[in-house]
Amino acid sequence: MATKIIFRRNFCSSLFILTSIFFGCQRNEAWLETLPKPWTLNKNEFSGIIQEFSERFPDFNDRLTQFSKWQVGKPYKIFCLGEEILPDLDPIFRMDVSDCTVHILTSLASIQSRNWDQAKSNLIRIHYKADIDGMSTPSYKKRWHFTSDRLLNNSSTKNITDSLIDEQNIKRVELILNQKENGDEFLDLDWTKKVSIGYIPNNLIKNELLSKLPNIVGVAFIKKSYFKMGLAIAHEGMVIDNQDIIHASQEYEKTVRMNFLDYYFSDEGPRFDGVMFFTFHPLEEK
Numbered sequence: 001m002a003t004k005i006i007f008r009r010n011f012c013s014s015l016f017i018l019t020s021i022f023f024g025c026q027r028n029e030a031w032l033e034t035l036p037k038p039w040t041l042n043k044n045e046f047s048g049i050i051q052e053f054s055e056r057f058p059d060f061n062d063r064l065t066q067f068s069k070w071q072v073g074k075p076y077k078i079f080c081l082g083e084e085i086l087p088d089l090d091p092i093f094r095m096d097v098s099d100c101t102v103h104i105l106t107s108l109a110s111i112q113s114r115n116w117d118q119a120k121s122n123l124i125r126i127h128y129k130a131d132i133d134g135m136s137t138p139s140y141k142k143r144w145h146f147t148s149d150r151l152l153n154n155s156s157t158k159n160i161t162d163s164l165i166d167e168q169n170i171k172r173v174e175l176i177l178n179q180k181e182n183g184d185e186f187l188d189l190d191w192t193k194k195v196s197i198g199y200i201p202n203n204l205i206k207n208e209l210l211s212k213l214p215n216i217v218g219v220a221f222i223k224k225s226y227f228k229m230g231l232a233i234a235h236e237g238m239v240i241d242n243q244d245i246i247h248a249s250q251e252y253e254k255t256v257r258m259n260f261l262d263y264y265f266s267d268e269g270p271r272f273d274g275v276m277f278f279t280f281h282p283l284e285e286k
Helices: 002-034 043-056 060-070 100-110 116-127 147-153 224-229 260-264
Strands: 157-159 171-177 193-201 216-222 233-240 244-249 254-259 274-280
Touching (some): 060 100, 060 233, 060 274, 100 116, 100 233, 100 244, 147 157, 147 193, 147 233, 147 274
Antiparallel strands (some): 171 193, 216 233, 216 274, 233 244
């Protein structure tokens, strides 16, 4: 009899905890729906909301997922971040517009911050290569210009492509980043880098692959026609819940959420030639 009572108590306690978590998640997602959109806010308003994000979504990946959902609808503008000095006068950090990479970087910076200024500082740490002392300074030539370079070498966005399928099924390309076929630089950086990039080809991009992914993961899209320019990646976004992509889309002129496979395989065929996947990671504490 005593054993039954203990079992019932333990069962009821576990049920209560699970129910509390479930309804807590529902309340927090409902809160998300009440928020004004980030591109309508001033710096102080934005600061107040991102503080509450940290309180309501203490888990890093969950917070990134919810923050990314909040961005849906944001107007699109390509190449919209800069150093606020020549040669690129665009803001270092902004929330009014986005492109595909800016969506990734500003989301990562914001969810690790308590206010606008800290988000800007964290964006600098994510968006720029550190010097020998580990310090990142806004500089056009120190920016992570190439997504493939960032996935292979930036600790905030780590490539996991090789872990998802058998090695024999990975397609590989050797190229020199930022070097065009004629030997000229694609961007004026005084920098090139020889890399080996592995990607998953179109015939393996299906639900079985998506089922292996974390609940939120980055995706980068390979375009073979870009190889001759010293590039590999044409676009990037976030895959959530093993089925949807959230990305800042030039085609739709805003940030959208849609079924990943429906997006990738359009009526005219695959949009790209393969994919890389990458996970998101917090900045190291200073």
